[in-house]
Amino acid sequence: MPKLGQGILKGMGITLKHLFDRKITRQYPDYQRPLPERSRGMLTVDMDRCIACLQCMRICPDHCISIEQEKRDVDGSGKPKPYAVGFVIDDSRCLYCGLCVEVCPVNCIYHTEEFEIQAYNRLELARQFGERPVDPTIDPRPAVKKKKPAKKAPKKDGAA
Amino acid sequence: MSLDILNQEPFRFLISFGAILFLVLNLAAVLTMAERKVSAYIQLRYGPNRVGPRGLLQPAADVFKLFTKENVSPSRADLWVFLLAPIAMFIPAAAVWLVIPFAPGAVVADLNIAIVFFIAITSIGALGVIMAGYGSRSNFSLLGALRGAAQMISYEVPLILSLLGIVMLTGSLSLVDVVNAQAGGFWHWYFLPQLPMFVVFYIAGLAEARRVPFDLPEGESEISGGFMVEYSGMTWALIQASEFASMGLISAIHVTLFLGGWQPPIDALDLGSFNWIWFGLKTALIIFTFQWIRWTMPRLRMDQLMDFGWKVLVPVCLIWLFVTAGAMLLLPSVF
Amino acid sequence: MLREERRAREQNRGGRASGRLAGPDVRDEFGLETLEMNMGPQHPAMHGLLRLILELDGETVVRCDPVMGYLHRSKEKISENRMYPSVVPITDRIDYMNNIAMEYGYCMAVEDLLDAEIPPRADAIRALLNELGRIMSHIPSIGFLLLELGAFTPILYAFRERERIQNMFEAITGARMMFHYIRIGGVKADLPEGMPEQMWEYIEGLEKRLKPDFMDLIEGNEIFIARTRGVGKMTQEKAIEMGLTGPPLRCTGVSYDVRRDYPYGWYKNLAFDVITDEAGDVEASYRVRIGEVQQSIRMIKQILENLPEGEVMADLGRRIRPSEGDGFGRAESARGEYVVHVVSDGSDTPYRVRYRTPCTVNMQLLKEIVPGHYLPDIMPIMGLIDPVSGSWDK
Numbered sequence: 001m002p003k004l005g006q007g008i009l010k011g012m013g014i015t016l017k018h019l020f021d022r023k024i025t026r027q028y029p030d031y032q033r034p035l036p037e038r039s040r041g042m043l044t045v046d047m048d049r050c051i052a053c054l055q056c057m058r059i060c061p062d063h064c065i066s067i068e069q070e071k072r073d074v075d076g077s078g079k080p081k082p083y084a085v086g087f088v089i090d091d092s093r094c095l096y097c098g099l100c101v102e103v104c105p106v107n108c109i110y111h112t113e114e115f116e117i118q119a120y121n122r123l124e125l126a127r128q129f130g131e132r133p134v135d136p137t138i139d140p141r142p143a144v145k146k147k148k149p150a151k152k153a154p155k156k157d158g159a160a
Numbered sequence: 161m162s163l164d165i166l167n168q169e170p171f172r173f174l175i176s177f178g179a180i181l182f183l184v185l186n187l188a189a190v191l192t193m194a195e196r197k198v199s200a201y202i203q204l205r206y207g208p209n210r211v212g213p214r215g216l217l218q219p220a221a222d223v224f225k226l227f228t229k230e231n232v233s234p235s236r237a238d239l240w241v242f243l244l245a246p247i248a249m250f251i252p253a254a255a256v257w258l259v260i261p262f263a264p265g266a267v268v269a270d271l272n273i274a275i276v277f278f279i280a281i282t283s284i285g286a287l288g289v290i291m292a293g294y295g296s297r298s299n300f301s302l303l304g305a306l307r308g309a310a311q312m313i314s315y316e317v318p319l320i321l322s323l324l325g326i327v328m329l330t331g332s333l334s335l336v337d338v339v340n341a342q343a344g345g346f347w348h349w350y351f352l353p354q355l356p357m358f359v360v361f362y363i364a365g366l367a368e369a370r371r372v373p374f375d376l377p378e379g380e381s382e383i384s385g386g387f388m389v390e391y392s393g394m395t396w397a398l399i400q401a402s403e404f405a406s407m408g409l410i411s412a413i414h415v416t417l418f419l420g421g422w423q424p425p426i427d428a429l430d431l432g433s434f435n436w437i438w439f440g441l442k443t444a445l446i447i448f449t450f451q452w453i454r455w456t457m458p459r460l461r462m463d464q465l466m467d468f469g470w471k472v473l474v475p476v477c478l479i480w481l482f483v484t485a486g487a488m489l490l491l492p493s494v495f
Numbered sequence: 496m497l498r499e500e501r502r503a504r505e506q507n508r509g510g511r512a513s514g515r516l517a518g519p520d521v522r523d524e525f526g527l528e529t530l531e532m533n534m535g536p537q538h539p540a541m542h543g544l545l546r547l548i549l550e551l552d553g554e555t556v557v558r559c560d561p562v563m564g565y566l567h568r569s570k571e572k573i574s575e576n577r578m579y580p581s582v583v584p585i586t587d588r589i590d591y592m593n594n595i596a597m598e599y600g601y602c603m604a605v606e607d608l609l610d611a612e613i614p615p616r617a618d619a620i621r622a623l624l625n626e627l628g629r630i631m632s633h634i635p636s637i638g639f640l641l642l643e644l645g646a647f648t649p650i651l652y653a654f655r656e657r658e659r660i661q662n663m664f665e666a667i668t669g670a671r672m673m674f675h676y677i678r679i680g681g682v683k684a685d686l687p688e689g690m691p692e693q694m695w696e697y698i699e700g701l702e703k704r705l706k707p708d709f710m711d712l713i714e715g716n717e718i719f720i721a722r723t724r725g726v727g728k729m730t731q732e733k734a735i736e737m738g739l740t741g742p743p744l745r746c747t748g749v750s751y752d753v754r755r756d757y758p759y760g761w762y763k764n765l766a767f768d769v770i771t772d773e774a775g776d777v778e779a780s781y782r783v784r785i786g787e788v789q790q791s792i793r794m795i796k797q798i799l800e801n802l803p804e805g806e807v808m809a810d811l812g813r814r815i816r817p818s819e820g821d822g823f824g825r826a827e828s829a830r831g832e833y834v835v836h837v838v839s840d841g842s843d844t845p846y847r848v849r850y851r852t853p854c855t856v857n858m859q860l861l862k863e864i865v866p867g868h869y870l871p872d873i874m875p876i877m878g879l880i881d882p883v884s885g886s887w888d889k
Binding site for chain 1: 198201202203204205206452453455456457
């Protein structure tokens with residue numbers, strides 16, 4: 001059975017004090033917080049540097065990057081080199097984990113500071129960077145039949 | 161055809177009743193905004209401040225939205241009971257304002273049994289809650305209705321007992337007499353000789369208005385809306401309006417009975433027939449404390465609520481009644 | 496006959512509400528039935544998507560069956576088809592209030608598989624962020640406990656703290672919630688310039704704010720005490736029998752903490768107390784969580800004072816392809832003991848990953864402890880467990 005007393009009155013005193021404190025809300029569209037430099041926002045690709053190595057497509061945990069590769073002679077050297085003729089990033093699947101950014105050997109895919117992504121149609125979120133759209137259902141790494149590993153004695157017990 | 165005819169019955173009554181209804185509905189709308197702003201400031205944020213200058217047109221936007229919403233009702237609900245329940249909740253909250261004196265001589269219906277009128281009509285609020293809960297025919301609503309019935313009926317006892325001290329001191333059941341007896345500065349107001357009753361009426365009023373810490377019928381966390389869970393659109397708006405109106409009503413009665421009604425705190429600040437400003441200020445202060453308590457405390461569980469009402473509030477009332485009676489006998493010159 | 500039965504049942508249960516439970520004879524004699532109700536997956540206060548099938552006798556709960564699985568996202572199956580580094584963002588999303596511990600457990604398991612040596616600075620940074628993540632999770636937990644009791648204000652003060660910590664995390668890792676910072680072999684990158692000083696300032700401010708904003712507002716409040724004292728009372732034997740870990744276990748008095756009993760990473764060099772409380776009810780779990788926040792503050796100060804220099808990532812080669820075998824990583828997340836078991840078959844992707852999340856086991860409390868309590872008591876008991884729906888469903 002509760003007895004009204006100091007605990008409640010002390011609590012009420014704290015809320016009354018907070019009534020006159022400075023507000024911690026920042027009114028969003030009028031005030032934009034400066035983002036730290038490591039922020040991971042929307043991805044963007046610098047297609048001039050892309051060498052179509054397909055590393056980003058393989059490592060993406062969500063299969064959100066789809067690349068169609070073609071051998072084409074782009075820099076006039078006479079030798080056809082891999083070229084990404086279709087490059088689609090699907091923002092509705094992107095995890096913003098940054099793995100593709102880390103793995104790219106030429107640093108052509110990178111994060112911007114955009115985070116306000118909106119579209120009226122879900123299919124518009126698949127942004128196209130190359131010349132033509134790509135079928136997103138192509139699996140970058142076809143399934144490998146797994147074999148059960150041989151039973152080994154545990155190396156150490158307890159935690160690592 | 162002079163305007164004097166408007167001062168005759170029944171025109172005077174009809175026009176002032178219309179004015180009271182207008183006042184109550186606007187009070188409900190303004191209180192939704194006030195509640196949100198007070199809660200926001202306590203929680204270190206801004207509250208609605210986009211619609212209109214500093215957000216003052218927010219109630220208009222809310223009401224407009226609720227007008228255009230669909231009134232969904234459960235398919236197997238008892239439609240008569242379901243749809244009449246909000247009306248049954250709103251009318252008591254609006255009707256008692258007829259007997260409250262706003263300024264010297266400005267009371268719509270000067271009943272000489274105004275206190276009994278208040279008690280009787282407030283009891284009907286419990287009926288509205290039960291109608292809403294049973295009519296919805298849903299598990300959560302049923303629980304909310306049962307809790308609401310138990311709570312509101314059992315907290316009427318301390319509510320009524322705490323008034324009896326004032327009735328003894330004033331010698332009459334009329335609210336106009338009660339306010340007139342508190343003339344002469346704030347040391348004559350009844351909250352000083354009746355301090356325990358002041359607190360008990362406040363707490364019982366919180367329970368009658370179903371506010372935290374007594375909002376278990378509406379328990380948002382366990383039964384997500386309790387008796388109101390199946391309402392939407394204008395029916396829900398009417399239930400909310402009745403809740404805020406009854407909060408305003410309890411504050412107004414509290415002020416009238418214990419804090420001197422329209423009496424100014426010091427005689428020098430008497431404003432004559434503009435004393436409704438004092439009335440408004442005091443009522444606003446009590447409403448603010450209702451909201452302050454809501455945003456600070458958790459809610460009581462049902463058995464603790466009933467324990468508190470019956471085992472703490474009622475004995476306090478009874479003891480203080482004896483003390484008041486004894487004081488009136490022993491010091492007849494003062495009282 | 497009836498009175499003896501009632502007395503026997505009362506002694507067995509031991510809860511306050513047991514005297515009001517009508518026995519089966521009374522029910523049949525008067526034609527009373529229990530109400531079977533569903534506190535469904537869509538509910539404002541269910542900590543996620545949980546369905547509770549309740550059988551109520553008036554307001555007393557006779558039977559409580561939790562039905563879990565509404566947020567099952569097959570994390571373990573997904574992990575089987577991703578390369579080892581790609582699994583880390585997946586583990587982030589298991590317990591979304593305390594992500595950093597989830598990554599830590601998985602990375603420890605894979606490092607166990609590879610027998611890797613982690614540089615000391617990486618260990619220290621991992622422990623530092625783990626403790627910050629613990630604060631980030633415990634303070635909103637207390638807020639949620641109070642939100643469900645009906646007090647709407649402490650949760651907003653709690654989220655103010657969480658937002659400030661999230662700002663620091665954003666400067667360090669790049670994201671506010673799904674950090675993806677602890678990697679196999681170390682951490683992704685070093686702390687940015689000025690971050691240790693910023694953390695010091697924040698931690699000292701938090702220490703000053705903890706008492707007036709949380710403890711004074713909550714602890715003495717008589718309504719809070721009335722709602723939480725004696726609710727969800729467990730004995731130590733019952734807690735161990737159910738397999739609880741974390742604050743629900745420590746609030747009964749059992750002193751078990753993976754950081755002290757099986758130390759990992761930088762925790763071998765840190766001095767801290769394991770907070771336990773004898774009472775075993777919801778109020779005790781509140782005290783345990785506040786005590787753990789204070790211990791985390793103490794640990795963060797110790798780490799910041801002696802942060803070692805060096806590199807932050809071990810050199811594990813270009814590709815992580817462990818040999819066949821299994822690895823085992825055991826961490827203390829904010830909700831309890833978190834264990835990851837990784838089985839490798841020699842290829843790029845794991846053969847099997849098993850996440851033993853603490854909430855899946857802690858939720859058994861609901862089935863065992865809730866019967867005998869009132870319906871409004873379910874909420875404080877869920878505050879005792881403090882589950883997160885991603886963590887019990889994976």
